[in-house]
Amino acid sequence: MKTLPFIIQQTHAASEEPWQLVIPASIWTLLADHLFPGDHDEHGAVLTAGIVRTERGTRLLARDLFLARDGNEFVPSPHAHRQLTAEFVNQRIRHCRDEQLAYLAIHNHGGSGSVAFSSVDLRSHERGYPALLDIARGQPVGALVIADGAVAGDIWTPDGRRREIGETVILSRNIRRLHPEAATAPAAHREIDDRQIRVYGAAGQAVLRRLKVGVIGAGGVGLPVASALARLGVGHIVAIDPDHVEPTNLPRLPESTRTDAMTFFDREGQPRWIRSLGRRFSAPKVKVARRSARRARKDILFEAIHGEVSDPIVARRLIDCDYLFLAADSHTARAEFNSLVHQYLIPGVQIGSKVELTPEQDVHGIYSIVRPVTPDSGCLWCNGLISPARITDELLPKHIREAQRYVPGADAPAPSVGTLNALGVAQATNHFLLAATGLLRKSTTDGDYRRLDTLTGRQITEIPRKDPDCIECGHGTGSLMARGQPVH
């Protein structure tokens, strides 16, 4: 019988409204260039989107953009200023029906900082969308209107309801959040945040508080990440790890104690059954991470999941995150993380450290590694960083895995030092903080993988490769990019 993961704390009650739209930077750039070429005129397009529904609400995930050619596919209208032609709409709505995607017609308005549909726009929706809903066979249909710095949406669903798009998230270097109206000033900040809001402002602190961030792995990298996020003021953290604290973890797990590791039971000379008892009753790593986070922020919503991210029930807890940290070294975790980034449009970062030893076990190289992974960057598959054979190996029963073993000692623990882990943790959490609060500046190495050679202090950057046919990050028909929940 399958063991269900132990979710130490459940989340808040479900809420339906409002909907959110997430758009990768590449799609947003194409769309913005098309809508605002500098002629102050109106232009049109259609966006298709995957759909993900969770207790945090419904997200539309931008997948394909179809730009309407002015005068040919976007033409003068007897009812409005301009409209998409019937043929253009017909092709796209059938595409959405077949691919089980939402259909969003787009046009632009002038102005800046706020936007709304005109009464002519809304009458046009009322005339056309009931018929489009029939053709779409269960998929939402609707419209977006975009102005400089503002997006509004009117989405029609098969249950006869209409929803607004409350927030549009653009996954650019700095993660932008656009609304129909300019955001109101946040309420007074809390005193404990006084020093950090002098860096990123009360608005930045309010953004952090609304975020849900996933941390895969709560060991020597994941635990300090979760602790740092809590101290920054992230409101909701999901930490996932299947392991318990062992005595050899203590040097790398900040705030873990000998009681967590049950060191009393696990001493030289103790009978094996007593040592095994100690391992059984030692604390799950996620529990230590939750304790550390709560010491910083008593009111944080912290889901400590003692389980494997390869378990679909566990992975589902991450699909509505705003950001992901991969702090586990298994290839199964890499594959799950990579899928979450692309299928659900969640930007993330992989953190690791690598110690290379010579055959004589001398230190050859020590590296701190940080790999940003976003829907627009090349994925971990494209860059040869996930091994299908290793995934299979990790999923095999232990006795089969041992019988398969070609290299004796291949399961030996990798060398690891807490202070080296701290380098990657600091770099990745700072990148997240600055992107979330809008402080990153343009750089020629945006999105590059970073490897710090700690023996020489040299920073090595590498541009990620991207395969257009990749089933995760490619845009082919079979790709899972922005699909949201499985469609078949």
Place this chain on the structure above:
Amino acid sequence: MIVDELELGSTFAPSTSWIGFQIPALYPRADIYPHFVRPDLARADGRALTAPLNPGHSMPGFNRPAVMVSRRSNRWDPARDTASLKLQRILTWFIEQDSRSRVAA
């Protein structure tokens, strides 16, 4: 998954077997291996089975005694490789042992 009555070539006796394998939860991101064949598989020339054939196993999930066939695909491509193509490669490997035996003779 078990596929019955597949031809393994005359190097082996019996020359036919079922072939079993598991499809991991992360398929097609995960390779399909190991495979399993009938437990009484032997070489027709009487020599012992050698790697990648490992006698004395049982197929997980079926509790069925089996010889384990350990053939990893280090170049598995999730966009192109499938469980059926991998099965075909395993069968090809068995049949190629036949021609190799003839060359050696």
